[in-house]
Amino acid sequence: MDQVAAQEPRVLLVxxxxxxxxxxxxxxxxxxxPVRTADTAVVAxxxxxxxxxxxxxVTDLQMPRIDGIELLQKLSMRKRSRPLAAIVVTGHASLDRAVGALRLKAVDFLQKPVLPEEVAHAVHRAFSILEDEVASSGEEGTGETLATARPNYLRALVAARADRDAIFQAGLFSDPAWDMLLDLAMAEATNRPISVTSLCIASGAPTTTAxxxxDDxxxxxxxxxxxxxxxxxxxxVRLTAEGRGRMEAFVQRQAARLGLSLE
Structure with missing residues (x-):
């Protein structure tokens, strides 16, 4: 029975x-x-x-009825005994949709056409991230620890950016430099490496601008x-010691204004 369980696929391809x-x-x-496969989000x-x-x-974004974004949204609301990491795959026509996927904690973004070797690398990275999260959750302590408080606070800042874009005219706040620093701080806090491609897409700016x-x-x-x-x-892409120190100073100052402690 243990051997059978050990051979159960841990990856779902949609x-x-x-x-x-x-x-x-x-x-x-x-x-x-080995993977399980689904040809629709409903099956997934x-x-x-x-x-x-x-x-x-590992899900495509452009699908009929329920697309990849809605699939990840539905999965994020479900409770499971173990976490589920997401990797999104899309073509040129839907690069803008990848921004929403990254906001839903997708750990990687792959652009079609994609090779099995590329997907395998992304899957192994996802496994490593999940292992780090499990190790962090097993540390001693009660209540919200530093390991969860800082990522949750950064997620709130990222969510605030999405709220800003929804309330104000899209593109009004167009410079992506700050958004990039925020994404990198979030990636570091959650042990998620972020590539140049993913960072450009998540910024929401044209690739040349990003x-x-x-470079700046x-x-x-x-x-x-x-x-x-x-x-x-x-x-x-990762923060340098200088960048990390400045982002930490910003996070601490904003948290203090709200009466929160991230120490």
């Missing part, structure tokens, strides 16, 4: 294109990552409900770019 499902599922299986929701072994969902702001932030000594140790084709 795409309405049968060719994509076959190509990626067979490719991932050959790489030692049922599989997640019935299989607690699932830990990572890349210029990344690097020249200011606030961020750095390093190769992903798991995938040399991917470049990770």
């Amino acid at each position: 795409d309405d294109d049968p060719d994509v499902l076959v190509e990626l599922s067979e490719g991932l299986a050959a790489l030692g990552l 929701l049922d599989l997640v409900q019935r299989h607690e072994d699932l830990q990572v969902i 890349l210029r702001r990344i 932030l690097k020249d200011a000594g606030l961020i750095d770019r390093v190769p992903d140790p798991l995938d040399r084709r991917r470049v990770i």
Whole structure:
């Protein structure tokens, strides 16, 4: 029984294109990552409900009836005995939709056409993030710890940005530099590496503008770019010691004004 349980697929692949499902599922299986597959979000929701072994969902965004964004929204409202990490895959026509997916705590973003090897790298990163979260939750202490307080506060700041965009005219606050720093602080607080591509998409700015702001932030000594140790084709963006210190000062000052303690 234990051997059977150990072989249960931990990855759910969701795409309405049968060719994509076959190509990626067979490719991932050959790489030692057996998967369950779903050709609709409805099927995916049922599989997640019935299989607690699932830990990572890899979903396309453009799907009929219930798209990938709504699927992640529905999953975020469900309680499970173990967390479920999300990886989103989309084509050029729906890059803007990826912003919503990243706001729903997606741990990675992949752009079509995508190879099984790329998906496998993203899945292994997701497993590592989940392991870190489990280790953090097992630490001694009661109530909201520092490990959860800071990410939750940063999530509130990110949510405030979404509220701002919903209430005010879209594009009114167009410079992405601050949004990038906030995304990087959130990524660091949740042990989630963020790539140049993901950072550009999450900023909501045109790619050329976002890349210029990344260069500006690097020249200011606030961020750095390093190769992903798991995938040399991917470049990770992270805060420098200077950038981390300044963001920490900002977070602490804002929390103090609200009477919150993140110490």
